[in-house]
Amino acid sequence: MQNVNPMFINDASPLDQLGDVLHDDMVAVNKVILDRMQSDVPMIPELAGYLIAAGGKRIRPLLTLACASLFNDMSDNPKKLAAAVEFIHTATLLHDDVVDGSDQRRGKATANEVFGNQASVLVGDFLFARAFELMVETGNINALNSLARASATITEGEVLQMSLIGKTDITRDHYFKVIEAKTAALFAASCEVAPILTGKDSAPFTHYGHALGMSFQIIDDVMDYTSPKMGKDKGDDFMEGKITLPLIIAMEQADEMDKDFLKSTIANPSLDNLDDFIACLEKYNAFEQSIEIAQEYSHQASEALGNHTDLVSGSVLDDLIELPQSILNRVI
Amino acid sequence: MQNVNPMFINDASPLDQLGDVLHDDMVAVNKVILDRMQSDVPMIPELAGYLIAAGGKRIRPLLTLACASLFNDMSDNPKKLAAAVEFIHTATLLHDDVVDGSDQRRGKATANEVFGNQASVLVGDFLFARAFELMVETGNINALNSLARASATITEGEVLQMSLIGKTDITRDHYFKVIEAKTAALFAASCEVAPILTGKDSAPFTHYGHALGMSFQIIDDVMDYTSPKMGKDKGDDFMEGKITLPLIIAMEQADEMDKDFLKSTIANPSLDNLDDFIACLEKYNAFEQSIEIAQEYSHQASEALGNHTDLVSGSVLDDLIELPQSILNRVI
Numbered sequence: 001m002q003n004v005n006p007m008f009i010n011d012a013s014p015l016d017q018l019g020d021v022l023h024d025d026m027v028a029v030n031k032v033i034l035d036r037m038q039s040d041v042p043m044i045p046e047l048a049g050y051l052i053a054a055g056g057k058r059i060r061p062l063l064t065l066a067c068a069s070l071f072n073d074m075s076d077n078p079k080k081l082a083a084a085v086e087f088i089h090t091a092t093l094l095h096d097d098v099v100d101g102s103d104q105r106r107g108k109a110t111a112n113e114v115f116g117n118q119a120s121v122l123v124g125d126f127l128f129a130r131a132f133e134l135m136v137e138t139g140n141i142n143a144l145n146s147l148a149r150a151s152a153t154i155t156e157g158e159v160l161q162m163s164l165i166g167k168t169d170i171t172r173d174h175y176f177k178v179i180e181a182k183t184a185a186l187f188a189a190s191c192e193v194a195p196i197l198t199g200k201d202s203a204p205f206t207h208y209g210h211a212l213g214m215s216f217q218i219i220d221d222v223m224d225y226t227s228p229k230m231g232k233d234k235g236d237d238f239m240e241g242k243i244t245l246p247l248i249i250a251m252e253q254a255d256e257m258d259k260d261f262l263k264s265t266i267a268n269p270s271l272d273n274l275d276d277f278i279a280c281l282e283k284y285n286a287f288e289q290s291i292e293i294a295q296e297y298s299h300q301a302s303e304a305l306g307n308h309t310d311l312v313s314g315s316v317l318d319d320l321i322e323l324p325q326s327i328l329n330r331v332i
Numbered sequence: 333m334q335n336v337n338p339m340f341i342n343d344a345s346p347l348d349q350l351g352d353v354l355h356d357d358m359v360a361v362n363k364v365i366l367d368r369m370q371s372d373v374p375m376i377p378e379l380a381g382y383l384i385a386a387g388g389k390r391i392r393p394l395l396t397l398a399c400a401s402l403f404n405d406m407s408d409n410p411k412k413l414a415a416a417v418e419f420i421h422t423a424t425l426l427h428d429d430v431v432d433g434s435d436q437r438r439g440k441a442t443a444n445e446v447f448g449n450q451a452s453v454l455v456g457d458f459l460f461a462r463a464f465e466l467m468v469e470t471g472n473i474n475a476l477n478s479l480a481r482a483s484a485t486i487t488e489g490e491v492l493q494m495s496l497i498g499k500t501d502i503t504r505d506h507y508f509k510v511i512e513a514k515t516a517a518l519f520a521a522s523c524e525v526a527p528i529l530t531g532k533d534s535a536p537f538t539h540y541g542h543a544l545g546m547s548f549q550i551i552d553d554v555m556d557y558t559s560p561k562m563g564k565d566k567g568d569d570f571m572e573g574k575i576t577l578p579l580i581i582a583m584e585q586a587d588e589m590d591k592d593f594l595k596s597t598i599a600n601p602s603l604d605n606l607d608d609f610i611a612c613l614e615k616y617n618a619f620e621q622s623i624e625i626a627q628e629y630s631h632q633a634s635e636a637l638g639n640h641t642d643l644v645s646g647s648v649l650d651d652l653i654e655l656p657q658s659i660l661n662r663v664i
Contacts, residue, residue, distance in 0.1 A: 118431040129484035152461035
């Protein structure tokens with residue numbers, strides 16, 4: 001069902017509006033991205049371009065630019081960090097797809113499917129190193145610190161997630177730890193580097209990015225069951241045996257028979273059982289309860305910036321404050 | 333045959349002597365390495381420890397410490413960068429073994445063989461990110477720049493090497509480009525960060541590290557055929573179809589019949605053909621000619637520091653100047 005919150009009656013989402021207002025800066029970021037993925041070794045721009053050209057939402061670099069614009073930072077530094085953030089994200093996608101053995105992303109064959117696992121591993125490394133070169137160019141050691149820390153945290157999250165595959169006794173705590181590391185950390189860093197660059201208080205932006213990332217990932221995990229995105233198969237997480245919030249909630253509340261069904265089905269996932277599995281999750285309102293938690297994070301994010309009265313108000317600030325709810329609206 | 337150069341009559345190699353003189357600093361570096369590979373995710377220290385505990389020569393961090401001692405830099409910074417250099421090197425080994433599908437390193441099963449490719453990819457990423465955290469802690473943006481650039485260069489070299497597999501028209505230029513990127517760049521960075529930390533002229537150290545790395549890799553490639561190291565099978569490069577300097581030299585000089593034999597054999601390597609293959613390389617003095625080129629780099633390295641009269645002379649400087657020749661002596 002479509003939310004008809006009058007705030008969005010003009011039907012341009014805050015993300016679209018940010019993209020419009022920051023259009024020229026995003027063009028400049030795309031130019032940095034294209035310039036810096038070049039190499040004398042032809043396979044590198046070929047493979048990197050395959051994934052980067054495929055698009056995606058570029059929500060992370062847009063967040064960096066939007067936050068930087070609140071501090072009137074018109075230097076090249078936010079653009080360099082926005083490109084670095086996208087490189088780090090792209091590198092993790094490349095390695096993720098190798099680790100998960102995925103063959104589809106955003107409706108296209110994955111890079112590992114087209115170019116091989118080996119090339120995906122090495123080009124991911126290259127993009128990661130290039131991200132650090134871009135960060136170094138800003139000369140800002142605190143911004144480097146933020147993104148270096150986020151990068152280490154992301155990989156810890158990925159390893160933790162991998163080591164939990166096949167286990168059925170995963171708790172909410174496990175789940176939140178994984179998504180904090182693999183998603184919220186880079187969202188938080190993408191936002192906080194903007195005040196860091198200009199020496200301003202970064203705490204509200206860390207809080208905003210973190211809560212937005214948590215909400216974003218929970219919604220992504222719900223949508224994997226309820227409304228798969230273009231090019232992503234319904235139940236991708238299910239088929240990989242990944243245990244996400246809806247399943248954890250259902251397992252907490254299910255009777256013994258349903259619990260056994262959920263446990264044995266996720267241990268040996270098959271598309272034949274997907275509809276019954278989803279029906280069982282629905283029986284315990286697992287999606288609604290997950291969305292409520294995302295809603296809570298979404299509020300936290302908006303409040304972090306809304307209560308930060310030092311910021312110059314304006315359309316970018318308004319869009320950032322509305323963004324968490326608009327992402328949530330995709331699913332409710 | 334063992335070289336009896338009277339310089340080494342005391343039979344402690346310069347590398348051993350550096351290890352003795354810098355023993356306490358290396359212990360401190362090992363402590364940093366152990367501390368920083370820790371994580372709440374148990375698989376990370378387990379896998380990283382498996383590879384790092386296996387030892388290896390630690391020549392790169394030792395170079396960083398030795399060069400730093402020439403500038404009397406007694407701060408923690410050289411130790412942090414030495415640990416960072418070892419993390420970067422370890423991360424590339426982890427990813428290399430995945431890319432090459434290797435099952436043995438230093439006489440033990442590779443990490444990917446024991447823990448799986450997926451874990452090796454992710455823990456490599458983690459170590460790489462941790463390396464950058466350590467670099468950030470020094471607060472020195474120029475040192476960061478040196479190591480970020482080297483990291484990008486290494487991966488370019490790895491991709492180039494991978495894209496050349498299976499091609500038989502590889503020239504010396506290709507080969508030198510690959511080893512410059514995958515080996516010499518990190519040797520150069522390991523040395524040059526020491527003067528960079530104290531704001532001194534880094535050019536002689538860049539030159540020294542680069543030339544030492546080139547010599548080191550050429551010798552490594554010769555020894556793959558002539559005197560395989562403990563735990564490494566003879567002809568590992570051959571079995572992977574890797575074209576290294578001895579083969580390139582032989583192909584340049586071989587008659588048509590031998591050239592056809594070398595080409596067809598490396599295209600479909602089999603252990604049955606290894607002895608004939610080596611005999612054919614020897615027929616054209618390919619190993620001697622390779623060693624001559626390594627000797628040239630080795631001289632360049634020693635001269636780069638030997639001619640740098642500003643440095644305080646002392647045993648560490650002497651050992652650094654003698655190191656290139658002593659590495660070469662392993663093979664002549």
